[in-house]
Amino acid sequence: MLRYIFYRLLAAIPTLFLISALVFTIIELPPGDFFENYIAELQAQGETVDPRKIEYLKEEYGFDKPLIERYFTWVGGMLQGDFGYSFEYELPVSDVVGNRLWLTILVSTITIIFTWLIAFPIGIYSATHQYSWGDYGLTFLGLLGLATPNFLLALILLYFANVWFGTSIGHLMDAEYIDQPMSWAKFGSMAEHMVIPVIVIGTAGTAGMIRRLRANLLDELQKQYVVTARAKGVPPTRALVKYPLRMSLNFFIADIGSILPAVISGAEVVAIVLSLETTGPLLIRALQSQDMYLAGSFLMFLATLTVIGVLISDIALAILDPRIRLQGGRR
Amino acid sequence: MSSSIPPDGEAISHFVSQTPFDPQGVEKLSPEQEKVYFASQLKLMWWKFRKHRAAVWSGIFLLLIYLSILISEFLAPYSLERRDVRAIYMPPQGIHLFHEGSFVGPFVYGYDFKLNMQTLKREYVPNTNDVQPLRFFCRGDSYRFWGMVESDLHLVCPAEDGYFYLLGTDRLGRDVLSRIIYGTRISLTIGLIGITVSFLLGISIGGMAGYYGGWIDHVVQRIIEVLQSLPSIPLWLALAAIMPVTWSPIVVYFGITIILGLIDWTGLARAVRSKLLSLREEEYVVAAELMGASPPRVIFRHLIPGFMSHLIASATITIPTMILGETALSFLGLGLRPPVTSWGVLLNEAQNINVVALYPWLILPVVPVILVILAFNFLGDGLRDAADPYHSA
Amino acid sequence: MGQIDLGDRRDLLRIEDLRISIKIQQSSIEVVKGVSFRIPAGKTVALVGESGSGKSIIAQAILGILPRVAKITGGRIRFRDPLQPGTETDIAALDPTTAEMCDLRGGRIAMIFQEPMTSLSPLHTIGNQVEEALVLHREVARGEARSLTEDMLKLVNFPDPSRAYDMYPMELSGGLRQRAMIAMALICQPALLIADEPTTALDVTVQAQVLGLLKSLQARFGMSLLLITHDLGVVANMADEVVVIYHGRILEAGPLKEIFTNPGHAYTRALMKAVPDLDMEPGEKLVALREIDKVIPASMRRASEGRCTSQTPLLTVRDLHKTYTIKSGSWFGGQNRQIHAVNGVSFDVRRGECFGIVGESGCGKSSLSKLIMRATEADSGQMLFDNGEISCDIRKLHGRALKDFRKRIQIVFQDPFGSLSPRSTVLNTLREPLEIHRQGGAREITQTAADLMAMVGLQTSHLNRYPHSFSGGQRQRIGIARALALAPDLLICDEPVSALDVSVQAQILNLLKSLQDELSLTMVFISHNLAVVKYIADRIAVMRRGRIVEIADCETLFARPMHPYTQKLLSAVPSVSLDRKLDFAAQGDDESDPSDDWPPEFQSKHGDGSDLSLLQVGEGHLVLARDMPSRERIYA
Amino acid sequence: EEPPSLKDAVESGQLPPMEQRLPDVPRVIDMAALGKTNGTYGGRLRMLMADAKDIRMMTIYGYSRLVGFNEKLEIVPDILESFEVEEGRIFTFKVRPGHRWSDGAPFTAEDFRYSWEDVETNEALSRGGASAVMMVDGEAPQFEVIDDLTVRFTWSKPNPQFLPSLAGASPNYIVQPAHYLKQFHEKYATAEDLAERVRQNSSRDWVALHTVKARAYRPENPDLPTLEPWMNTTPPPAERFIFKRNPYFHRVDGEGRQLPYLDEVYLGISSADIIPAKTGTGDSDLQARYLRFDNFTFLKQSSEQHKFDVKLWKDGTGSQVAYLPNLNTNDAVWRDLFRDVRFRRALSLAIHREEINQQFYFGLAQPASNSVLDGSPLYKPQYAQAWSEYDPDKANAMLDEIGLTRGPDGVRRLSDGRRAEIIIEMAGGTEETDVTQLVTEYWGAIGIKVFPRAMQLDNMRRRFLSGETMMSVWSGLNVGLATPDMPPEELAPVSSVQGIWPKWGQHLETNGMAGETIDVPEVAKLAALFQDWRVSSTTAERTTIWDEMLNIFTDQVYTIGTVNGVLQPVVVRNTLKNVPDEGIYAFAPVAFFGVYMPDTFWFDKE
Numbered sequence A: 001m002l003r004y005i006f007y008r009l010l011a012a013i014p015t016l017f018l019i020s021a022l023v024f025t026i027i028e029l030p031p032g033d034f035f036e037n038y039i040a041e042l043q044a045q046g047e048t049v050d051p052r053k054i055e056y057l058k059e060e061y062g063f064d065k066p067l068i069e070r071y072f073t074w075v076g077g078m079l080q081g082d083f084g085y086s087f088e089y090e091l092p093v094s095d096v097v098g099n100r101l102w103l104t105i106l107v108s109t110i111t112i113i114f115t116w117l118i119a120f121p122i123g124i125y126s127a128t129h130q131y132s133w134g135d136y137g138l139t140f141l142g143l144l145g146l147a148t149p150n151f152l153l154a155l156i157l158l159y160f161a162n163v164w165f166g167t168s169i170g171h172l173m174d175a176e177y178i179d180q181p182m183s184w185a186k187f188g189s190m191a192e193h194m195v196i197p198v199i200v201i202g203t204a205g206t207a208g209m210i211r212r213l214r215a216n217l218l219d220e221l222q223k224q225y226v227v228t229a230r231a232k233g234v235p236p237t238r239a240l241v242k243y244p245l246r247m248s249l250n251f252f253i254a255d256i257g258s259i260l261p262a263v264i265s266g267a268e269v270v271a272i273v274l275s276l277e278t279t280g281p282l283l284i285r286a287l288q289s290q291d292m293y294l295a296g297s298f299l300m301f302l303a304t305l306t307v308i309g310v311l312i313s314d315i316a317l318a319i320l321d322p323r324i325r326l327q328g329g330r331r
Numbered sequence B: 001m002s003s004s005i006p007p008d009g010e011a012i013s014h015f016v017s018q019t020p021f022d023p024q025g026v027e028k029l030s031p032e033q034e035k036v037y038f039a040s041q042l043k044l045m046w047w048k049f050r051k052h053r054a055a056v057w058s059g060i061f062l063l064l065i066y067l068s069i070l071i072s073e074f075l076a077p078y079s080l081e082r083r084d085v086r087a088i089y090m091p092p093q094g095i096h097l098f099h100e101g102s103f104v105g106p107f108v109y110g111y112d113f114k115l116n117m118q119t120l121k122r123e124y125v126p127n128t129n130d131v132q133p134l135r136f137f138c139r140g141d142s143y144r145f146w147g148m149v150e151s152d153l154h155l156v157c158p159a160e161d162g163y164f165y166l167l168g169t170d171r172l173g174r175d176v177l178s179r180i181i182y183g184t185r186i187s188l189t190i191g192l193i194g195i196t197v198s199f200l201l202g203i204s205i206g207g208m209a210g211y212y213g214g215w216i217d218h219v220v221q222r223i224i225e226v227l228q229s230l231p232s233i234p235l236w237l238a239l240a241a242i243m244p245v246t247w248s249p250i251v252v253y254f255g256i257t258i259i260l261g262l263i264d265w266t267g268l269a270r271a272v273r274s275k276l277l278s279l280r281e282e283e284y285v286v287a288a289e290l291m292g293a294s295p296p297r298v299i300f301r302h303l304i305p306g307f308m309s310h311l312i313a314s315a316t317i318t319i320p321t322m323i324l325g326e327t328a329l330s331f332l333g334l335g336l337r338p339p340v341t342s343w344g345v346l347l348n349e350a351q352n353i354n355v356v357a358l359y360p361w362l363i364l365p366v367v368p369v370i371l372v373i374l375a376f377n378f379l380g381d382g383l384r385d386a387a388d389p390y391h392s393a
Numbered sequence C: 001m002g003q004i005d006l007g008d009r010r011d012l013l014r015i016e017d018l019r020i021s022i023k024i025q026q027s028s029i030e031v032v033k034g035v036s037f038r039i040p041a042g043k044t045v046a047l048v049g050e051s052g053s054g055k056s057i058i059a060q061a062i063l064g065i066l067p068r069v070a071k072i073t074g075g076r077i078r079f080r081d082p083l084q085p086g087t088e089t090d091i092a093a094l095d096p097t098t099a100e101m102c103d104l105r106g107g108r109i110a111m112i113f114q115e116p117m118t119s120l121s122p123l124h125t126i127g128n129q130v131e132e133a134l135v136l137h138r139e140v141a142r143g144e145a146r147s148l149t150e151d152m153l154k155l156v157n158f159p160d161p162s163r164a165y166d167m168y169p170m171e172l173s174g175g176l177r178q179r180a181m182i183a184m185a186l187i188c189q190p191a192l193l194i195a196d197e198p199t200t201a202l203d204v205t206v207q208a209q210v211l212g213l214l215k216s217l218q219a220r221f222g223m224s225l226l227l228i229t230h231d232l233g234v235v236a237n238m239a240d241e242v243v244v245i246y247h248g249r250i251l252e253a254g255p256l257k258e259i260f261t262n263p264g265h266a267y268t269r270a271l272m273k274a275v276p277d278l279d280m281e282p283g284e285k286l287v288a289l290r291e292i293d294k295v296i297p298a299s300m301r302r303a304s305e306g307r308c309t310s311q312t313p314l315l316t317v318r319d320l321h322k323t324y325t326i327k328s329g330s331w332f333g334g335q336n337r338q339i340h341a342v343n344g345v346s347f348d349v350r351r352g353e354c355f356g357i358v359g360e361s362g363c364g365k366s367s368l369s370k371l372i373m374r375a376t377e378a379d380s381g382q383m384l385f386d387n388g389e390i391s392c393d394i395r396k397l398h399g400r401a402l403k404d405f406r407k408r409i410q411i412v413f414q415d416p417f418g419s420l421s422p423r424s425t426v427l428n429t430l431r432e433p434l435e436i437h438r439q440g441g442a443r444e445i446t447q448t449a450a451d452l453m454a455m456v457g458l459q460t461s462h463l464n465r466y467p468h469s470f471s472g473g474q475r476q477r478i479g480i481a482r483a484l485a486l487a488p489d490l491l492i493c494d495e496p497v498s499a500l501d502v503s504v505q506a507q508i509l510n511l512l513k514s515l516q517d518e519l520s521l522t523m524v525f526i527s528h529n530l531a532v533v534k535y536i537a538d539r540i541a542v543m544r545r546g547r548i549v550e551i552a553d554c555e556t557l558f559a560r561p562m563h564p565y566t567q568k569l570l571s572a573v574p575s576v577s578l579d580r581k582l583d584f585a586a587q588g589d590d591e592s593d594p595s596d597d598w599p600p601e602f603q604s605k606h607g608d609g610s611d612l613s614l615l616q617v618g619e620g621h622l623v624l625a626r627d628m629p630s631r632e633r634i635y636a
Numbered sequence D: 001e002e003p004p005s006l007k008d009a010v011e012s013g014q015l016p017p018m019e020q021r022l023p024d025v026p027r028v029i030d031m032a033a034l035g036k037t038n039g040t041y042g043g044r045l046r047m048l049m050a051d052a053k054d055i056r057m058m059t060i061y062g063y064s065r066l067v068g069f070n071e072k073l074e075i076v077p078d079i080l081e082s083f084e085v086e087e088g089r090i091f092t093f094k095v096r097p098g099h100r101w102s103d104g105a106p107f108t109a110e111d112f113r114y115s116w117e118d119v120e121t122n123e124a125l126s127r128g129g130a131s132a133v134m135m136v137d138g139e140a141p142q143f144e145v146i147d148d149l150t151v152r153f154t155w156s157k158p159n160p161q162f163l164p165s166l167a168g169a170s171p172n173y174i175v176q177p178a179h180y181l182k183q184f185h186e187k188y189a190t191a192e193d194l195a196e197r198v199r200q201n202s203s204r205d206w207v208a209l210h211t212v213k214a215r216a217y218r219p220e221n222p223d224l225p226t227l228e229p230w231m232n233t234t235p236p237p238a239e240r241f242i243f244k245r246n247p248y249f250h251r252v253d254g255e256g257r258q259l260p261y262l263d264e265v266y267l268g269i270s271s272a273d274i275i276p277a278k279t280g281t282g283d284s285d286l287q288a289r290y291l292r293f294d295n296f297t298f299l300k301q302s303s304e305q306h307k308f309d310v311k312l313w314k315d316g317t318g319s320q321v322a323y324l325p326n327l328n329t330n331d332a333v334w335r336d337l338f339r340d341v342r343f344r345r346a347l348s349l350a351i352h353r354e355e356i357n358q359q360f361y362f363g364l365a366q367p368a369s370n371s372v373l374d375g376s377p378l379y380k381p382q383y384a385q386a387w388s389e390y391d392p393d394k395a396n397a398m399l400d401e402i403g404l405t406r407g408p409d410g411v412r413r414l415s416d417g418r419r420a421e422i423i424i425e426m427a428g429g430t431e432e433t434d435v436t437q438l439v440t441e442y443w444g445a446i447g448i449k450v451f452p453r454a455m456q457l458d459n460m461r462r463r464f465l466s467g468e469t470m471m472s473v474w475s476g477l478n479v480g481l482a483t484p485d486m487p488p489e490e491l492a493p494v495s496s497v498q499g500i501w502p503k504w505g506q507h508l509e510t511n512g513m514a515g516e517t518i519d520v521p522e523v524a525k526l527a528a529l530f531q532d533w534r535v536s537s538t539t540a541e542r543t544t545i546w547d548e549m550l551n552i553f554t555d556q557v558y559t560i561g562t563v564n565g566v567l568q569p570v571v572v573r574n575t576l577k578n579v580p581d582e583g584i585y586a587f588a589p590v591a592f593f594g595v596y597m598p599d600t601f602w603f604d605k606e
């Protein structure tokens, strides 16, 4: 196993290089650059900028150099732990991302756990009570969440939470707790602010999980080994969890690769709407304003997480299913 | 002895059955059973499917809605461009049949209009004296049927000089119902192309990786890693930036969906792959190979069916994402734009607080979205069950 | 525990007028039509009958694990738990998901499934699955559970229980999996054990040991046994009472002796007649209840036309080796263990002959057949195939040539259920090989499929069913039909008739025999049932621990077995005759390597067997030994 | 009277008492004269912004300038005690004695000197040289320090742009806190110290460090001393910024209370789309930015529940939505057409401005061409009315006269036979989209087919400069409230970012290095007039120039306006006092709230 992991880590190096080249290209693809963007935005306000200042800035940040050279400077920097400089914030990228990372991980983790906590029991219920009212009802609810655009859902919740409960929404905690050490009050405030984002982000994912889980379970439930388990006298739920559920986890684990980066980037759109202090909005803004080092380094970070996620997912798959682990490569 | 079972606890005696015994005897089949036994597997599935009422109704519903695409112009009471200055933000009108106790046929009440300069709100009060009977198969706004034949026939029109806004109007005084009907065209076609592309790719590439394993798997895995590492948002932005401006929004959107489809297959491919990695160890797969079956045959005949439920569920789950894909895209300034109309565009226009608080009927396009998604899901359920050998209808 | 008052002479289980119907494709079929029998406490009742007559369904009904499509439509299943005297449970009326039923299942009533290969979860280790029942029904500490489990595995003759505990089903041979099933059923010492074909995958010596184990448990704990089996030899050795079932109806029931000596019903008599016996004369034909009026499909005839019948061997295997690496579950590489499943095997298969392979369970028979089929790759060695048209080294084939070769050689898998695609109807399964190799148009292929179905004695009306809706024996025949479809030159049968009752078995064996003649089919026939092998094979190889220990033609082998292992094997064959009961005690569960008692010339000096080789002791009679065995042994 | 929030600090000696903090002569705000009332200290003002970059709004709202516009749009000294202008070219500035930066350091002539000599004309820090307004015909001013509190800038020619630039919403910074910034300057800091600071801040070099640390317009550096009423305390990136009162601020009310009244200003960063909703749910105490006219109903409806008031100010742009034909477009046929005044007039005449007004603005806006507003001293009705009546027949006649004949499909044909189809590019929101939808119909009616295309802002800018754009949508003149002293730069080609004549603008901007020379007499005239303005020395002179330019600009219909004077909802918490009921909402010259002095706003007790 260790050898396999080592081999995979080795294989990740060229992959990451390839990704870095692609990321760089994608960021460079839209015509124009941060500064043009910046001028355009100011101009729309009625403000003016001295074009010579911009010339100077461009030179300062190496925009006069050829693409290839800039790419290698960037990659070289990253290898040394220098993720570049954000034009917009005029801060090193690592400082910009800094704190938010933890909040993002917190929100996303809670969301994912929420999704699972809801999706698993419901999925199991739906599969074992196929075509009951419960199955129909829960399916309907899940799909409702899926069918309503996140933005609209956030808006509606935002509005009615206010009209009915008088709570104000947005941010991850009340203002007075920012930069305060953790306390129960702060925790409470965070918990309160967490509800809506978690619901909004969660609903979309839940329906998918439920339906897939249900489908997979229905397939497994009839297998002979489930009968064996029943014959052993394993109580129904336990039999379900130990055998078919584990089998159906396959698809779910295969997807871990994309969960990790999602944890970090958070649900961008919702985060923007609810002004959550997560990294998602940061990334989108960076992309929109073509703050390329910020965007690029952030994307590379996500890419690295994806690669790690895929690795974890492969290892988990192997642990889960001995048939994958023990098979020799065929042909 | 007449029974094969002795009294409780007593020694058994020798029982021999007296019923006539015919060693050649086989169960006789009724003609109707006979029909079942010689039907093809597809036909069997169809029979099973027919038993699933929700699925059948969903199928019919979808069929109808797809057919409606063909005659949107005729079904919509108004044309797409139609804008009524008198009816800005007019709330939905209910259809009535009886006026003051007497039957009039389907009609709507007109509205009394008042401009509230205090709140700057257009206020509409139903006027129960203003009876506007609906007309059917009538002449209304003219349109070019499929962009070709000039016509002005509509299924239903308002009374002469009246108006009929079943689902209300928007800020320009456009009929929401008509726009929903027109929007169906794009929402139910373009988005699904993306799914198709991504499913085809996901299944074949994931299937190959899972089936062959070894170096093919490694290469595919790395490709997937790379693609998964490219988050969609920058990709959208980049794509939007390089799409020629002179292209019409529909073509651009079409292009984006296809490209997204080309990129979006990775999740599915991984799921297929990991499932196949374990499924391919099953003996029946070996059996198929030993009969000389080619890899595609093994994958599509033996491996994928074992995975069908997951695929169906995934597909039905992805459909809303694709139908609403443009909402997410529009948030970033991409996606479809007016005058092209789709459900996503309509919902997009509904995404502001004015609508939520003051003109909630503009959120109604969510209803067809939900219905279609439900229908696809039930249809998927039906298909799943039909394909499930253990499930007997 | 589990000690009961043997004085209580009441029946443990009484099945009264049980009716079960199965809903299949919109119509219900009654598969159990008013069956009544009982199982007295501490006794063994054998349920015998034709394949597909509803035996397994009855067993499932007793356990409350009927498939969803099956419904009990009448009758009662009354179970009296000896641990709770005075109470009686009607299982038929009980909701199978209740806690009460869950406690009964596995705890008080346990079952050994007919198809051990598919009945184990591929994701869990053997130990985990066996232990589960124990943990559920007995209060044991974790550590204790493991040691109890290992003890149980040892009892059912696992060579290395502590290692086996951590192995996955896919790493085990058919016999080992079956033993795991048995261990799983026995571990809670149930009051009633339902054994559905418990020994089909076991060689006769292990079978004898397992049967011995069952007997001893029965004696110790007063366990009752419902034995469902086709092996009348086993019935003769085990049963107290016998119930004969046919098409869901009981035809005959009574004490063992009565039934065996004085079968009352025509069907029972026919069964008795159909039992192959070691004492049968060469050329004597088995009499099946009904013969199949077989129509050999045209495509099969075409395929076999002009088959070369020269005397060169069709298959030549030389010094074949295959080792499996059992990867340890540990993260840090750990110790990988090698299993030498096929160890320097050499033999020839001549054209048109039937080459039998027998041997201990887990000795590498299935592995060998998979190597020949190129389902797994050999480590070293040579396999030449020459049918006159194609002449090749099997190991070097690939691409087009491999596909053509596949058409020439087919296999009947040991695990019939596992080898059928669960989502293909039988029709599609049978059509598949024909479609792949383009044997005729769509209509013809369908017709061929129907013919094949009839050929193996199944109703063509079942073509549209899915594999899971068949009985074990029916599935096995589907496997045979599929393998025959292409009329291959070489047919490898891995336990093809183990799930068939003697009558159907006779039917199939006769079919194979006649095909062999008519289509000049060559066969490699792997079986644990020596009588069957004797009946069908021309030459026989005996395998043990990955090596062939003896090859001889059928007559010679049974008349003058040379190798001590062969001799032991022959002595363990259960006989139908009631006066030749097996001596279970003699089979013993000896700890030591049995080869220690062998005469020196058969023993390896270094213990690794490298100094042993196949020596010729007579015309076509080879035996694995270090030195030439002494003359008296040869003519013993 | 000491602000309560500073009492502790004063008592503990961290801060000197108020008398010592204030300049010897503070700027006294006569509340009554402004129609305001004297207030009380305290409170936090919450506002919502959509982007961290919006932090600059605080500099705009704070509107503390050396000299600034008052409510009558006159330029008056603010930070300065007084200023003197001779011949429009000699500017003498006098600082208030005892005026201090927000960190307590004295504000003196040194801060002017540092800014001019060590920053503005420092080769490393300003590689392109001094900013454009400081140069008259390429000539830099002569800078003198007269005494500790007095400085003088002298040009050889008049520089009418100088004072307006100092008073601008985005001002020309000619003072910088020298005492703070010297630590980042090569000339003053030791090499080791500087290297260490550069390292600590992970900057590229000292130039970058100085630039970042000195940025006053976007007050991201909490350490940077300021003269504004509030100073930032939150370093970015953040989702909310908290500004605290500047204890040394130089204004006082009539009763001697030091302004600002409000202790804190809190900017929450949200999304632009959600701000109306949040404002409506009471999340903002003072909000106009990101609110649109159509939010009024909703806001009004929730105003009672959440205890705020929705005032309606007037938008200060020349036209809410304006169409800019690109006179430099690449397509020769279209270029000629756009340069044909008849065509532009016809397009303008075809727009039914009253309908737009009714449909979107309840008739509360003014249908007008794109020109100065009613409130501007330069306003004349004829400008607003120029070619802005609805007269499709006349428009049709004019198009016929040009020779654009209608095809069978009703669309006119160009001289080369193509259909007359205009692609209109826009980057704005729903309002532009909706108005454009109507305009599409209006122009369709006179046989001109329109295709709206949405795109990114910078993309659009690049396209019209390269000549690909035919017509773009923008809002009208930014300086709808122009005074003669403000440069009429929007009326003449001056820069490449102008959508009507980007290439001519570029030509002037680059001194003829790039772009095209002006070959339309009227435009050339505008350019010449602008040059005249730049060297004018009296207001009367400038008024004439403005008049003439406005006349040409509106009569030639270079931009096609729709409606102006649209109302801007301003949400004000009920308890927040001194926010005028009526006002102009514009960036220039009023700096949004700036001219209305948010430092005089105060919270009344409920």
Ligand SMILES: Nc1ncnc2c1ncn2[C@@H]1O[C@H](COP(=O)(O)OP(=O)(O)OP(=O)(O)O)[C@@H](O)[C@H]1O
Pocket (backbone or CB within 6 Å): C022, C023, C024, C031, C050, C051, C052, C053, C054, C055, C056, C057, C058, C067, C069, C114, C468, C469, C470, C471, C472, C473, C474, C499, C500, C501
């Ligand atoms: N799940 C099912 N669906 C439909 N039919 C079934 C199902 N299971 C069994 N049957 C049918 O019921 C009959 C009895 O099956 P059962 O498995 O009890 O036979 P059996 O006596 O155990 O035969 P064998 O000796 O071959 O195992 C068979 O004809 C079989 O086709």
Ligand SMILES: Nc1ncnc2c1ncn2[C@@H]1O[C@H](COP(=O)(O)OP(=O)(O)OP(=O)(O)O)[C@@H](O)[C@H]1O
Pocket (backbone or CB within 6 Å): C170, C171, C172, C173, C174, C175, C176, C201, C202, C203, C324, C325, C326, C339, C341, C360, C361, C362, C363, C364, C365, C366, C367, C368, C414
């Ligand atoms: N995939 C595998 N991985 C590891 N070990 C294996 C694998 N397959 C078989 N073996 C081992 O190889 C040996 C031979 O197995 P094989 O299946 O050939 O036995 P067999 O002769 O067919 O036995 P049976 O009669 O019980 O079916 C057994 O010890 C088994 O545990």
Ligand SMILES: [Mg+2]
Pocket (backbone or CB within 6 Å): C055, C056, C057, C114, C196, C471, C472, C473
């Ligand atoms: Mg059976």
Ligand SMILES: [Mg+2]
Pocket (backbone or CB within 6 Å): C173, C174, C175, C365, C366, C367, C414, C494
């Ligand atoms: Mg085997």
